[in-house]
Amino acid sequence: MRSLRKTVLACCVLSTALYGIAQSSADPHVTAIRAGKLFEPKSGKMLENQTVLIRGEVIQAVGSNIEIPADAKIIDLSKETVLPGFIDVHTHLTFDAGSGGLQGLTTSVPRQALIGAKNARITLLAGFTTVRNVGAEQFSDVALRDAINDGDVIGPRMQVSGPMLSITGGHGDNNLLPFEYHATGDGVADGPDQIRHKVRENIKYGADVIKFAASGGTMSKGDNPLLESYSPEEMQVLVSEAHRQGRKVATHAHSALSIKDAVRAGVDSVEHGIFLDDEGISLMKERGTYLVPTSFPLFWYTDNMESMHLPKYTEDKIKMILPAAKISMAKAFKSGVKVALGTDAGVYPHGLNAGEYWSMVKLGLTPVKALQAGSINAADLMGWGDRIGTIEPGKFADIVAVNGNPLDDISVLQHVSFVMKGGVVYKTGDQ
Numbered sequence: 001m002r003s004l005r006k007t008v009l010a011c012c013v014l015s016t017a018l019y020g021i022a023q024s025s026a027d028p029h030v031t032a033i034r035a036g037k038l039f040e041p042k043s044g045k046m047l048e049n050q051t052v053l054i055r056g057e058v059i060q061a062v063g064s065n066i067e068i069p070a071d072a073k074i075i076d077l078s079k080e081t082v083l084p085g086f087i088d089v090h091t092h093l094t095f096d097a098g099s100g101g102l103q104g105l106t107t108s109v110p111r112q113a114l115i116g117a118k119n120a121r122i123t124l125l126a127g128f129t130t131v132r133n134v135g136a137e138q139f140s141d142v143a144l145r146d147a148i149n150d151g152d153v154i155g156p157r158m159q160v161s162g163p164m165l166s167i168t169g170g171h172g173d174n175n176l177l178p179f180e181y182h183a184t185g186d187g188v189a190d191g192p193d194q195i196r197h198k199v200r201e202n203i204k205y206g207a208d209v210i211k212f213a214a215s216g217g218t219m220s221k222g223d224n225p226l227l228e229s230y231s232p233e234e235m236q237v238l239v240s241e242a243h244r245q246g247r248k249v250a251t252h253a254h255s256a257l258s259i260k261d262a263v264r265a266g267v268d269s270v271e272h273g274i275f276l277d278d279e280g281i282s283l284m285k286e287r288g289t290y291l292v293p294t295s296f297p298l299f300w301y302t303d304n305m306e307s308m309h310l311p312k313y314t315e316d317k318i319k320m321i322l323p324a325a326k327i328s329m330a331k332a333f334k335s336g337v338k339v340a341l342g343t344d345a346g347v348y349p350h351g352l353n354a355g356e357y358w359s360m361v362k363l364g365l366t367p368v369k370a371l372q373a374g375s376i377n378a379a380d381l382m383g384w385g386d387r388i389g390t391i392e393p394g395k396f397a398d399i400v401a402v403n404g405n406p407l408d409d410i411s412v413l414q415h416v417s418f419v420m421k422g423g424v425v426y427k428t429g430d431q
């Protein structure tokens with residue numbers, strides 16, 4: 001909490017410079033937002049003519065009959081739709097799209113942290129006031145999170161994983177160079193002892209959440225998305241150790257078997273879930289496991305694959321998973337499995353994250369459910385349901401606005417006109 005307050009003070013200075021708002025750090029400034037429409041995620045209702053009263057970084061009151069103090073700064077969003085700041089539980093801020101493969105080996109970890117600073121800003125201005133970054137080299141994402149919290153750079157609130165745990169030769173290993181280079185991915189751990197050690201090491205260096213690869217993936221060389229990577233026993237050790245240390249577990253899982261074994265091991269979320277089958281869906285519903293569908297890249301890659309200049313092994317794997325993934329996601333959405341919004345931004349350009357709302361609706365989720373996936377559900381998965389995800393008294397004033405009604409046209413979320421994080425305005429009008 002201390003670091004969050006520090007962030008707000010630092011950002012207030014910035015916001016004052018940008019917008020000329022006179023603010024005193026001793027007496028928290030009061031802001032009143034007039035909202036023409038306001039989306040309330042818990043009920044799924046669109047409320048009319050609401051006022052949101054904000055004191056400092058926190059929402060103080062919301063309603064249609066709110067008394068506005070005389071010294072309050074008024075922000076008029078009466079012609080817009082106001083929503084809780086968007087939440088993305090699957091980003092890769094420290095990577096740029098198309099920077100994988102051998103080319104990626106030329107980017108140092110410090111450089112990746114700075115790439116992260118660029119992308120954090122882009123992501124915040126796209127309306128995402130909170131992200132969970134799942135997979136970065138070394139602890140570049142920890143540095144980014146801390147820099148944002150200290151007010152050194154602009155970006156969303158972050159939870160970070162550090163390096164993704166992976167088997168030797170798996171999705172998180174470095175499989176590009178021949179043996180004589182002895183190159184190994186930062187998160188590689190085999191067998192219960194190494195896995196326990198790696199989970200503890202990631203936590204030691206700042207991980208809020210543990211990410212691991214239960215199956216192969218597409219952006220990596222030599223591993224197979226159709227096969228399970230870790231054994232069920234290894235996954236159980238990993239999840240129980242993370243949970244013992246108070247960390248949630250996100251698993252990259254493509255193959256049907258890897259999804260089921262990860263769910264049985266107790267993971268909190270299945271990311272991608274490409275070959276999710278009926279049994280996997282039942283298990284997830286039974287255990288309340290979240291699906292993080294990362295569905296927008298399925299559409300984006302259908303249209304933009306060639307411009308990405310991907311290695312052939314990645315292109316082949318993407319072509320193989322695209323049709324299956326769309327079918328699995330549609331089936332999962334119909335089944336009512338719990339869904340949290342995650343984009344995999346970084347495998348496609350940052351800032352397009354809100355396309356995920358559109359693609360989830362395209363695959364059968366209702367607009368209300370898609371909005372809940374990117375608000376209350378994402379907050380719940382992150383364990384931050386008490387601080388973000390709704391516009392309610394006591395929560396951080398993380399608020400965005402769009403022109404138009406997303407319940408009629410979900411694509412309006414891809415053009416936010418207003419972004420506030422912790423009571424500080426970062427975007428207004430057509431900036």
Ligand SMILES: [Zn+2]
Nearest residue numbers: 090092135344
């Ligand atoms: Zn990812």
